[in-house]
Amino acid sequence: MSNEKHGSDRDDELLKFPSWHNIIPPIFFLVVGPVVTLLAIGGVWYYFSPKFTDVGYMPEQPVHYSHKLHAGELKIDCRYCHTAVEKTPWAGVPPTQTCMNCHNAVKTKSPKLEMVRQSWKTGESIPWVRVHKIADYAYFDHSAHVQVGVGCESCHGRIDQMVEVWQSQPLSMGWCLECHNAPEQHLRPKDKVTVMGYTPSPGDKERIATEVNPPIHCSGCHR
Numbered sequence: 001m002s003n004e005k006h007g008s009d010r011d012d013e014l015l016k017f018p019s020w021h022n023i024i025p026p027i028f029f030l031v032v033g034p035v036v037t038l039l040a041i042g043g044v045w046y047y048f049s050p051k052f053t054d055v056g057y058m059p060e061q062p063v064h065y066s067h068k069l070h071a072g073e074l075k076i077d078c079r080y081c082h083t084a085v086e087k088t089p090w091a092g093v094p095p096t097q098t099c100m101n102c103h104n105a106v107k108t109k110s111p112k113l114e115m116v117r118q119s120w121k122t123g124e125s126i127p128w129v130r131v132h133k134i135a136d137y138a139y140f141d142h143s144a145h146v147q148v149g150v151g152c153e154s155c156h157g158r159i160d161q162m163v164e165v166w167q168s169q170p171l172s173m174g175w176c177l178e179c180h181n182a183p184e185q186h187l188r189p190k191d192k193v194t195v196m197g198y199t200p201s202p203g204d205k206e207r208i209a210t211e212v213n214p215p216i217h218c219s220g221c222h223r
């Protein structure tokens with residue numbers, strides 16, 4: 001009797017073993033494989049995502065316009081060209097007319113300004129290449145920052161020393177939150193927002209810090 005039972009148990013096991021074996025490949029390819037693949041892609045995506053690679057990004061521009069010369073040596077205020085920065089979410093890039101205010105009289109024969117003159121004649125904008133860009137699902141507003149005394153320098157670095165603009169900060173969520181959690185480190189009087197190399201004075205910082213309240217909650221930046 002007991003022998004018979006053992007026998008049938010063993011039969012069951014013999015039957016089960018191969019069938020269990022047979023479902024391993026489908027499980028691997030349908031479940032484990034894709035999960036492993038997604039983790040690998042996720043890892044690669046994360047490490048090569050903006051936080052890690054965009055710092056230092058410096059695309060080639062169609063005209064060799066230099067901030068070091070114009071904003072640094074000539075000391076033209078940022079807002080002369082980035083006119084919307086205090087009033088709108090966008091800083092914007094100036095139209096060719098802004099360049100021609102000077103270059104219809106300065107360096108009028110320079111080959112380096114050929115494309116600028118062409119653009120002015122044809123009315124076609126200069127195809128400047130975008131440097132700073134955050135993901136579309138995040139909301140950013142220049143005026144909200146500039147109006148309370150966050151300097152351009154805090155987010156864009158020493159633009160007055162850059163011949164060509166490059167990205168000096170990660171612009172990642174962690175980076176935004178680092179400042180939102182301790183904004184007093186980065187505040188200055190409102191009339192100094194475009195000054196480069198500004199050293200904040202402690203009295204100013206404390207006064208302004210009580211006036212600001214940067215959002216930490218998700219919907220503050222994901223609207």
Ligand code: HEC
Pocket residue numbers: 061065067070071076077078079080081082093094128129130131132133152153156159160164165194196
């Ligand atoms: C005479 C005009 C002019 C002045 C003054 C000027 N800019 Fe610009 N700015 C430009 C132009 C044109 C571009 C687009 C080409 C480029 O990226 O170099 C630009 C691009 C930039 C960019 C990169 C935009 C992007 O695509 O992400 C930043 C940041 C910037 N400017 C900040 C500043 C700051 C800060 C100052 C003041 C210290 C300043 N600019 C002064 C004309 C100007």
Ligand code: HEC
Pocket residue numbers: 063064065066069070074076081094098099100101102103106107110111112113116
């Ligand atoms: C407020 C006046 C002013 C404005 C506005 C201005 N520039 Fe200039 N720019 C100058 C001066 C001055 C020089 C050259 C100084 C020198 O080398 O003698 C210069 C030089 C240049 C040069 C180098 C030319 C060469 O042959 O070396 C380029 C390129 C240039 N500017 C592009 C631009 C562009 C593009 C804009 C608009 C986004 C612009 N500038 C706006 C004043 C201006």
Ligand code: HEC
Pocket residue numbers: 078079082085089090091092093132133134135140142145146150151152153154155156171193194
């Ligand atoms: C708190 C951080 C912060 C400050 C302060 C700041 N910027 Fe920006 N800036 C950014 C970010 C982030 C972007 C990219 C925005 C996007 O992708 O929508 C950007 C983009 C830009 C651009 C590209 C064009 C545009 O409108 O998006 C220019 C030009 C620029 N900034 C100039 C300035 C100038 C000039 C100042 C100071 C008057 C300034 N920024 C202050 C963070 C900042």
Ligand code: HEC
Pocket residue numbers: 134138139140141144145148150154155171172175176177179180183186211212213214215220221
């Ligand atoms: C260097 C400091 C600093 C950095 C970096 C910074 N912020 Fe802010 N942000 C502030 C301060 C200060 C305020 C508060 C403004 C107020 O209280 O009126 C603010 C306010 C805001 C607001 C609220 C604006 C409104 O209209 O109410 C948004 C949205 C925002 N930040 C998004 C961002 C995003 C997105 C980033 C990163 C790409 C960023 N900020 C990076 C300092 C910073």
Ligand code: HEC
Pocket residue numbers: 050051133134135138139171172173176177180215216217218219220221222
């Ligand atoms: C101060 C602004 C700010 C706040 C507050 C904020 N985020 Fe973000 N978040 C961003 C920015 C900017 C990016 C995109 C960065 C980029 O372009 O790579 C982002 C990206 C993300 C991403 C995409 C993955 C990643 O890390 O890039 C997720 C998911 C996300 N946020 C979720 C949240 C959640 C959940 C909260 C609330 C706990 C939150 N965020 C609060 C600014 C913010």
